[in-house]
Amino acid sequence: MINDIHIQAILDASHDGIIAVDRDSNIIWVNSIAKEILGLPANIVGQKITRYIPNSDMLRILATGKREIGDIATILNRQIIINRLPMVVEGEIVGAVSTFKEITDIQKMELRIRKQSMESGLEAKYRLEDIIGQAPAMREAKEWAETFARTDATVLIQGETGTGKELFAQGIHLSSQRAAGPFIAVNCAALPGNLLESELFGYEEGAFTGARKGGKAGLFELAHGGTLFLDEIGEMSIPIQALLLRILQEKKVRRISGERIVPVDVRIIAATNRDLEKLMEEKLFRSDLYYRLNVLTLELPPLRERTEDIPLLVASIVEELAERGTRKLGIADEAVLHLLKQHDWPGNVRELRNVVERMVLLCKTDDIRSEDIAFFAKKLNQRRQIRRQENQEVELIRKVLEETKGNKGEAAKILGMDRSTLWRKIKRHGGE
Structure with missing residues (x-):
């Protein structure tokens, strides 16, 4: 038989505060969590709750017999939700x-649920100290990233393809107060407009043909309490830009075909390898969204501007490949570097990784030597030759334009090419 001691043990095992009164408002049951939250003394059973x-x-409740669910109150400087x-x-x-229950407990539980419901691989793994680079430009970028992590403002990361924009986004997230929350990345260029909209904002059941039964939460909802990384933001269509701007301003999201408004607390880190100001001039990127995103700007240096980091990067990639079981090799010699x-x-760095992986696979000894990178030397010579030819072509075009006093039609005839071809070459080489 269950006695009062068993009932009290069950109540004390609950994570919620519980207090019960009889019809005369005398306290008949109270658990330890309720005493802690309400600041009640130990022996109060049998006394009036008032x-x-x-x-x-x-x-x-005794008078009306009606249920009251989800009431919010502040008790002893704690916000609690009461049923x-x-x-x-x-x-x-x-x-x-x-x-x-304390609202903070509910928020923590919600974060855990959101993280568990996310697909694998969407959590942040790389810290800023994990990012390889000792070149001055790279050290400066990491220092700025550390500074940005101490704020909650939107960050725009700019850099060429393969410079590590997502690594920095993950590092900023893990160095911020949101580190315990989710980190979700989406490539805006990888999804067509309608699919990107449904991924970002979610949808209700029946919103469109093929919609999941029960609907689907969008990435904004899943990133609540954490960071949403929008890679290649410059590829986002104008209609999606408008929707994104509204969410950034209102901090609320509504699913496609939905009526419920969901508050979201999400930090945005955006990244691009395109010139957003030029896209603004071409009416391909909204200026109001640009200024909303460009609160803090982080410029990442290309590898050609930090070649002193190449030995460190090569050593790291070789070690990583060895851990994955590819091959365990010694350090590349100075001629290779x-x-x-x-x-x-x-x-x-993405291109460097590709070259190093091929180099490791082709290596015939325990150390990487010059002969193991013959394929790269050949490629490098070809690129040098192409560059020399391009430079010669640029010089020839410049000379002919000077002779024709800038007459592009006449210059095209002398050069033996169409006027449109000449225009294209001039534009490619930075002319007007």
């Missing part, structure tokens, strides 16, 4: 019970 809570709302219910036996009100430093790396 002795400790003079204007107790439990009296109203009050009548205790009814054979149609008669015999008492009332109140259950309550010197050759790697000659390249301008348009694909930056």
Whole structure:
């Protein structure tokens, strides 16, 4: 048989505060969580609740018999959410019970649920100290990132493809007060407009053909309490830009075909390899969204401007490949590193990783030597030759334009090319 001791043990095991009164407002049950939250003494069972809570709302429940769910109150500087219910036996009100929990506990639980519901691979893994680079420009970028992490403002990361924009976004997140919250990344260029809209904002059941039963939470909802990283923001369509701007301003989101407005607390880190100011001039990017995103700006240096970091990067990539079971090799010799430093790396660290991985796979000994990178030397020579040809072409075009006093039609005839071709070459090489 269950006795009073068992019932008290069950109540004390609850994570919610619980207090119950009889029809005469005498306290009949109270658990340890309720005493802690309400600041109640140890022995209060049998006493009037009004002795400790003079204007107790439990009296109203005893009088009306109506349920009150989700009431919010502040008690002892704690915000709590309260449910009050009548205790009814054979149609008669015999008492009332109140259950309550601190709102901060609910928020923490919500964060855990959101993180568990996310797909794997969407959490942040890289800290700022994990990012390799000792070049002055790289050290400066990491110092600024540390500073930005101490605020909650929107960050715009600018840099060429492969410079590590997402690594910095993850690092800022993990160095911020939101580190315990989710980190969600989405590539705005990888999804067409309608699909990007549904991913960002979510949708209700039946919103469109193929919509998931029960609907789907958007990334803004899933990122609540954390960070949403919008990569390649410059590729976002104008209609989606308008929706994004509204959410940034109102901090609320409504799913596609939905009526419910969901408050969201999300920090935005955006990234692009495009010139957003130029896109603004071309009416391809909203100026109001640009100024909303560009509160804090982080410029990442391309690899060609920090070639002193190449030895560190190569060593790290080789070690990573060894841990993945590819091959365990020694450090690349100076001739290899010197050759790697000659390249301008348009694909930056991503391109370097590709070259090093191929280099490791082709290596015939336990150390990486010059002969193991012959494929790269050939590629480098080809690029040098192409660059020389381009420079010669630029010089020739400049000379002919000077002779024709800027007459592009006449210059095109002398050069033996169409006027449109000449225009294209001039524009490619930075002319007007």
